[in-house]
Amino acid sequence: MTRERMLDLVGLAARLILGVTLVVAGYLKIGSLQSSARSVQAYQLLPFDVATYVGYALPIVEIILGILLIVGLFTRTAAILGGLLMVAFIIGITSAWARGLSIDCGCFGDGGIISLEEAQRKYPIDIARDIGLALCGLWLAWRPASFASLDRALFGPRIVDSPGAPTPEPTSPDTQTSQSTQE
Amino acid sequence: MADNLDRKAKAQAAAPRQGRGPNKIVVGGIVAIVAIIAVVAGVILADQQKKTTTTAGGSDLPAGVTQMGGPLEIAAGKSGVPVLDIYEDFQCPACSSLESAVGPTITDMITKKQITVRYHVMSFLDGNLDQISPNKQSSNRAANGAMCAAEDGKFLEYHNALFQNHPQEGKGWTDAELTTKAKDAGLKGESLTKWEQCFAGKPYNQYVASIDDQAAKDGVTATPTLKLNGEKLDLAAAGINNANDFRTHILAAKN
Incomplete structure (x- = not known):
C-alpha cells in the first residue's frame, strides 16, 4: 500500500468519524427543536432570541454537514464548517465550565437535569471529544482527498486538491497542478 | 518511467471526464440551495410550533401570579421572611x-407562615419526553391542572398530590389521572366541577407556556433549582443532608 493510499484511508476514517457523529448528534436533536433551543440558551453566550434560532438551525446544519462528509461531497468545505462548529462547541463548553454553570452540553440532545458535580465531570470529556472531532475536520481541510468519496467519483481523482494543499506525490507534474486549479 | 506512464494515463483519463462529468459549480449550487431551504424550513416550522404552543388556551393569570413568566407566589404575608424560589417540572x-x-x-413552613415560596412551574420536559411518552404534554397538562387548583387556593395541595406516587419518567399522567389528583388535593363538589371546567378550557395555558422562557432567561437550566432570597441554593454545597438541616438553613436566612 502506497503512502498516498494510506493517507486516503485516514481521510475516509476522518470523514466517517466526524460525519457520523454530526448526523447522530443532529438526528437525536431534530425531533425536539424546542429542547435544542433551550440547550443553546443555557450557555448564556448569545442573546436569548438569537440562541433560540441557532438552536432550531443547529440540528439541521449538523445533519447536512454530516451527510456531505459521509458521502464525501465537497469534503473540504464540509470539513472546515464541521471543524468550526466543533471549535464553537469547545469554546461554549469551556466558557460554561469557567463560569461554573452546571449544564449538560446538550450535544446529543440530552440536556435537562444535571448536578454541578456531574457537569464538572462531564465538561472535560465533552471538550476532549470535540477536540478529536475538530482534528478530523482539520485533517480533511488540509487533505480532503479520501477513499470512496463522491468528490472523486464526480469530479475526477485530483480535482479536490486545491493548489494550496500539499500533493501526495512530490514529483507531481505541471499537468496535474494546472488541472487542479480549475476547481 | 513507470511513474511517467501512470501520470499520462491519469491525465488522459481525467481530461475527458472534466468535459462530460457533472459541473462542480452546478452540483455545489444545488447542494447549497437544498441546504438553505432545509435550514430555513426547519427554523420556520420550529418557530410556528413555538407560537402554536404559546398562544394556545387563555391568557389569564392564576391566583398568586402577577405577570407572565413570573412565579406563583405563596406569600407569608409578613416582611422579613426568607423567600424561596423553586423551579420544578x-x-x-x-x-x-x-x-x-x-x-x-416546605409545606409546614408555608403553613406556619415562616417563608414565602415562589413556584416556577416549568414544562420543558415535554420537549424531551413527548417522543417516548404515551401521555403527551404531561408537564403542560399537570401545570395547567395546578393553576386551575390555585383558583380554589389548592395549588400547594395539587402540587404535593402530583409528587405522590410520582410516575416513572416518560410515563406522565392521563387527563383522568390528573383529575384524580384534583380530588386528592381536596377539591370536591362544586369546586371539583369548576376545576374540571378550568382544566378543559385551559385559561392559564399561555401563562404556563411563558414560564420556561423566563426561567431560561433567569439562567435556570435544570430542575429542581432552588433560590434562597434570590441566591442559588445548592443543597450539597450548603451541607444540607436532611429535612432538619434544610429547615434550619432556610429559617436562618432572614430576608
Missing part, C-alpha cells in the same frame, strides 16, 4: 426526590 424525577426529602418541611 412536574415530570422531573429529581424534583420528586427533592419533594419527598423536603416537601413536607
Whole structure:
C-alpha cells in the first residue's frame, strides 16, 4: 500500500468519524427543536432570541454537514464548517465550565437535569471529544482527498486538491497542478 | 518511467471526464440551495410550533401570579421572611426526590407562615419526553391542572398530590389521572366541577407556556433549582443532608 493510499484511508476514517457523529448528534436533536433551543440558551453566550434560532438551525446544519462528509461531497468545505462548529462547541463548553454553570452540553440532545458535580465531570470529556472531532475536520481541510468519496467519483481523482494543499506525490507534474486549479 | 506512464494515463483519463462529468459549480449550487431551504424550513416550522404552543388556551393569570413568566407566589404575608424560589417540572424525577426529602418541611413552613415560596412551574420536559411518552404534554397538562387548583387556593395541595406516587419518567399522567389528583388535593363538589371546567378550557395555558422562557432567561437550566432570597441554593454545597438541616438553613436566612 502506497503512502498516498494510506493517507486516503485516514481521510475516509476522518470523514466517517466526524460525519457520523454530526448526523447522530443532529438526528437525536431534530425531533425536539424546542429542547435544542433551550440547550443553546443555557450557555448564556448569545442573546436569548438569537440562541433560540441557532438552536432550531443547529440540528439541521449538523445533519447536512454530516451527510456531505459521509458521502464525501465537497469534503473540504464540509470539513472546515464541521471543524468550526466543533471549535464553537469547545469554546461554549469551556466558557460554561469557567463560569461554573452546571449544564449538560446538550450535544446529543440530552440536556435537562444535571448536578454541578456531574457537569464538572462531564465538561472535560465533552471538550476532549470535540477536540478529536475538530482534528478530523482539520485533517480533511488540509487533505480532503479520501477513499470512496463522491468528490472523486464526480469530479475526477485530483480535482479536490486545491493548489494550496500539499500533493501526495512530490514529483507531481505541471499537468496535474494546472488541472487542479480549475476547481 | 513507470511513474511517467501512470501520470499520462491519469491525465488522459481525467481530461475527458472534466468535459462530460457533472459541473462542480452546478452540483455545489444545488447542494447549497437544498441546504438553505432545509435550514430555513426547519427554523420556520420550529418557530410556528413555538407560537402554536404559546398562544394556545387563555391568557389569564392564576391566583398568586402577577405577570407572565413570573412565579406563583405563596406569600407569608409578613416582611422579613426568607423567600424561596423553586423551579420544578412536574415530570422531573429529581424534583420528586427533592419533594419527598423536603416537601413536607416546605409545606409546614408555608403553613406556619415562616417563608414565602415562589413556584416556577416549568414544562420543558415535554420537549424531551413527548417522543417516548404515551401521555403527551404531561408537564403542560399537570401545570395547567395546578393553576386551575390555585383558583380554589389548592395549588400547594395539587402540587404535593402530583409528587405522590410520582410516575416513572416518560410515563406522565392521563387527563383522568390528573383529575384524580384534583380530588386528592381536596377539591370536591362544586369546586371539583369548576376545576374540571378550568382544566378543559385551559385559561392559564399561555401563562404556563411563558414560564420556561423566563426561567431560561433567569439562567435556570435544570430542575429542581432552588433560590434562597434570590441566591442559588445548592443543597450539597450548603451541607444540607436532611429535612432538619434544610429547615434550619432556610429559617436562618432572614430576608
